[in-house]
Amino acid sequence: MEPVKVGLLGLGTVGGGTANVLARNAEEIARRAGRGIQVTHAAAREFNAEGIQGLERIEITTDAFEVVNNPEVEIIVELIGGYSPAKELVMQAIENCKHVVTANKALIALHGNEIFEAAQKKGVMVAFEAAVAGGIPIIKAMREGLSANRIEWAAGIINGTGNFILTEMRDKGRDFDDVLAEAQALGYAEADPTIDVEGIDAAHKLTIIGSIAFGVPLQFEKTYTEGITRIEQQDVVYAGELGYRIKHLGVTRKTDKGIEMRVHPTLIPERRLIANVDGVMNAVLVKGDAVGPTLYYGAGAGSEPTASAVVADLVDVARALTTDPENRVPHLAFQPNELSDLPILEMDDVETAYYLRMQVSDKPGVMAKIAGIFADSGISIEAIQQKEPAEGETQVSLIMLSHTVLEKQMNEAIAEIEALECVMGPVMRIRMESLSG
Amino acid sequence: MEPVKVGLLGLGTVGGGTANVLARNAEEIARRAGRGIQVTHAAAREFNAEGIQGLERIEITTDAFEVVNNPEVEIIVELIGGYSPAKELVMQAIENCKHVVTANKALIALHGNEIFEAAQKKGVMVAFEAAVAGGIPIIKAMREGLSANRIEWAAGIINGTGNFILTEMRDKGRDFDDVLAEAQALGYAEADPTIDVEGIDAAHKLTIIGSIAFGVPLQFEKTYTEGITRIEQQDVVYAGELGYRIKHLGVTRKTDKGIEMRVHPTLIPERRLIANVDGVMNAVLVKGDAVGPTLYYGAGAGSEPTASAVVADLVDVARALTTDPENRVPHLAFQPNELSDLPILEMDDVETAYYLRMQVSDKPGVMAKIAGIFADSGISIEAIQQKEPAEGETQVSLIMLSHTVLEKQMNEAIAEIEALECVMGPVMRIRMESLSG
Structure with missing residues (x-):
């Protein structure tokens, strides 16, 4: 075709x-x-x-x-x-x-x-x-994925520039103007940042989210829009002391009287997942009557x-x-x-990093012996920690983090270690994933 | 019709x-x-x-x-x-x-x-x-929303029972068996919890996620499955000390040699959003070559x-x-x-809680006067904090959090407060949202 x-x-x-x-x-x-x-x-x-x-x-x-x-x-x-x-x-x-x-x-x-x-x-x-x-498929999620629900409200971090500025103000204690200048230098903010920092871009998006949530015609002119330019460093600090983060949110909610459509800086409890969406990333939290809260997170802009x-x-x-x-x-x-016939790998062929915990005798040379086995197996160790033994104990726990290694190789090294006289019982192993990039 | x-x-x-x-x-x-x-x-x-x-x-x-x-x-x-x-x-x-x-x-x-x-x-x-x-529309998101992408990997917390147990072990320092018994009492875990805690349920779901990500036939029998029963309290603690959380993850990844499909306990950096998905909630993180990482969060079970x-x-x-x-x-x-003709509300008709910051004279009676205005306006205050004045300063910052109130009412109260002699300059106000329920 x-x-x-x-x-x-x-x-x-x-x-x-x-x-x-x-x-x-x-x-x-x-x-x-x-x-x-x-x-x-x-x-x-x-x-x-x-x-x-x-x-x-x-x-x-x-x-x-x-x-x-x-x-x-x-x-x-x-x-x-x-x-x-x-x-x-x-x-x-x-x-x-x-x-x-x-x-x-x-x-x-x-x-x-x-x-x-x-x-x-x-x-x-x-x-x-x-x-x-x-890139977040939020329209598809709301229009199709949540079609069973009466949507109660939706709230989103839907402007990356604004979120980058507020994140930097919080993390580095910097002032609005200072961060804005950097955002412009980095290409996150336009030479004329009005559309982003005054909330107009977010209001465009919220208008669409609100209409899809509640089945009303698009009414941009009725969306309340307030920017982040007046947020001061001290407000970010005080909000933090009280357990809140300041985010530039678009909020739409159905009430008995009608529909709220508003974009403004907002304090939200720091324990909420969306409060931890930082930098240029976007996220939309949608509350449906059947599904409860669902959240969609990803890059909100970029090529x-x-x-x-x-x-x-x-x-x-x-x-x-x-x-x-x-x-x-x-x-x-x-x-x-x-469909493809790509093979599903055996675990022996999988590469991950490892957390290891083992009980060893509290004697000189033990750590060197164990480190030697890893070195001979070509496994690099990122960290070793020895936990202090309890009063009168002759065993200590050894915690190690490895770099990425083939599972087969790790199994062989662990077998050698478990055979050592100075190592008691089996080695506890848990795989690690960085989940970055 | x-x-x-x-x-x-x-x-x-x-x-x-x-x-x-x-x-x-x-x-x-x-x-x-x-x-x-x-x-x-x-x-x-x-x-x-x-x-x-x-x-x-x-x-x-x-x-x-x-x-x-x-x-x-x-x-x-x-x-x-x-x-x-x-x-x-x-x-x-x-x-x-x-x-x-x-x-x-x-x-x-x-x-x-x-x-x-x-x-x-x-x-x-x-x-x-x-x-x-x-309830998370993850199949729709992957099959349709991310159809432009070469998926590189996906990782998910896809069994609520297991995540509840690991969350409780971390938050409350409890042991596996103890939490499992509670989960059973709460109805989060079945009388026979094998399918959940041994990872079989997660492996069923991961098999489907992997096939949709990479276009291979469903191959449950090749999915590596490891449960959380051997995780000990001390591992949760040691992982925490190193900046990690232990989650029961389903991971699928495309490598040069083939496709990884594996369910096992996993250390992940605590700063990742998915590391903060707690209790019975589920989340799936998908990495596409064009979109980058996207995350989908919500209730993974329940009626x-x-x-x-x-x-x-x-x-x-x-x-x-x-x-x-x-x-x-x-x-x-x-x-x-x-489409419906529900009205979009004016901001005067919107109800939110408020964070307020004002500069006031450091004199007796000021806080009482301000609190009195709020009381007369029917606005309840959740917290008031006075920030200590700097050496030699005669003004202090007053931070207040209000309960939910009609914007119009708050505007009127603020106008009264700004007219007071003991209050300097405009009152800073930022709306608050709990984003719960």
Whole structure:
């Protein structure tokens, strides 16, 4: 089957990321979607040609309307941002019976009602997962995963710049202006940071979250928006002393009187998981009447995290276009004829780090003997701690952390150690995972 | 349009919860699905008739095959658990061209390949969101939300009983056996806890997660499974001293040699968000090459959390049966003609708690005056702290936390306070949210 043909409007940070993810993971994506997804056309004024894969197969123009009006293109991906000409382009694409994927939160928050109505009339899809919380599939989770629930409220850290600033203020005792300047230098904040630090970006996203939670039309103009510029270092400190963290939250809640939609700095108890979402990361906490609280965490911005959501939408559209409704999503994510025969490894072949605890005689030379066995086995030790023996005891506990090692190798070393006279009983071993990167 | 007719196999904890959620949220669910979803038939030996809503509209039999063979029923929900007769019932339902929703992780992990193949042939859907991590929509997130990514690894706390035990061992310094007995008394652990504490339940779920992550057939028999029974109190303590928590993790990872599938106790750095998932809660951390790490958190078991996932699958099936593929999921979660005109509240009408900071003269009677204004306004104060003045300063900072109050009321009280002579400058106010329940 022919690949689905995609026209990309914008080849900047997210546009470039989208082209790269589609090119790099082409095989994996086709195995999932049941069909390839190919960028055939793109519109951009300026772009970093060296940073984008597969450019040679893309027809590039400076006129975005040319892509939107090209009869070959089946799906338009709008990554220009802002209201105009993004809106005109999206409306024209719908008019031309093309499906649309967009990451444009401002566009959806302000003009979504009109865009959705036009799409409904023309029978085309408009997908916007990337518009809220970047790579976190929060729209899918709320619209589909939580569809059994009466949503009671949702609260999110949905602006990475703001969260980075508040995290630095807390962790390093720095002032707002000082951290903002660093965030700008690091590229986390725009030269004009107003949209981020005054909460407008978060309000765009909250408007969408609220509508999806409660089934009301998008009403950005009624969303209360307050930024973080007035938060002082001392407030961060005092809140901490009282057991709270200050986060820039978007909150929407259903009450007897109506729906709250508000973005503002907020004290939250530090023991909540969401209070520990730091730096540029985003998270949304949703309370449903059946499921209780659920939380979704990940990168809320950036080239490839946002591209992840854009491409997920493209796969959704491709699946809908390609298969019958009953087989839209394959049971095991990949099409049944595309499952792989990769082997499942035996534990002997698995590599992890280890925590080890052993009882040893409290005599000179014991630690050296044990360390020697590890050295001979090529296992590096990150830390050794000897626990002081209790009064009158002649045994001590030895705690060791190893670097990553093949399980088989570790088993052999442990067998040697357990055979030592100075080691009592079996060695306690627990695997370790850093869960980073 | 007629409601979709559902046959429920099992009216126990999850079956009862499913009937209740469908009855209680019937209107909300129909507005989302575009069509009602009604339990018309059920099979059960024993059940708590008083705890289940809408029983009068359900035809109940003790013979599950009767429901599976009933031509009126369009979707079978299998909530019996175990291998047999669950497998025979599901296969018969498929044979009868009925769609199937199941929460049965053991069935899917062991017989999923065969079940999916049969469903594919008959053109019916088999949905199993509830089989992994209860109410967390992790299957949807991985299968659809992360479809752009090459998954690198996934790691999850996917057995609530085990996590409860390890959390109690750490928080309260208790021993394994002691906590297990309590978990059994609380109903978190079965009379025979083997399946939970030996990691078999987690291995069922990990088998499914691994297959969805990497597109390999389900291979439960190759999943390494190690329980938490040998973890001692001292290991929990020593791990803590080194900056780690011990969690019972399911880990799957793609390496050059093949795929790791393993369930075992694991030390993880305490600063990771997932290390702070405590008690009976579940969480799955997934690392994709484009999106980076994302985390999904919520209740992994229990009546209504599991029902939440079962009903989400029912909505998925109903949407596929009801609408054309292009309009499967409505843009704002609810069908366009089902949006509501609930008002968005003005901030004056919003209730929150407050953190307040003000500069006041360091003189007797000031705190009483301020407290008096709050008392007269009907605002209760949870805490007041006076920060010691710096040497030679005549002003002090007063920090107050209020209980929940209408914003309008708080604004009026603050205006009164700011008018006091003993209060310098504006009052700093930050709203507070408990984000509980």
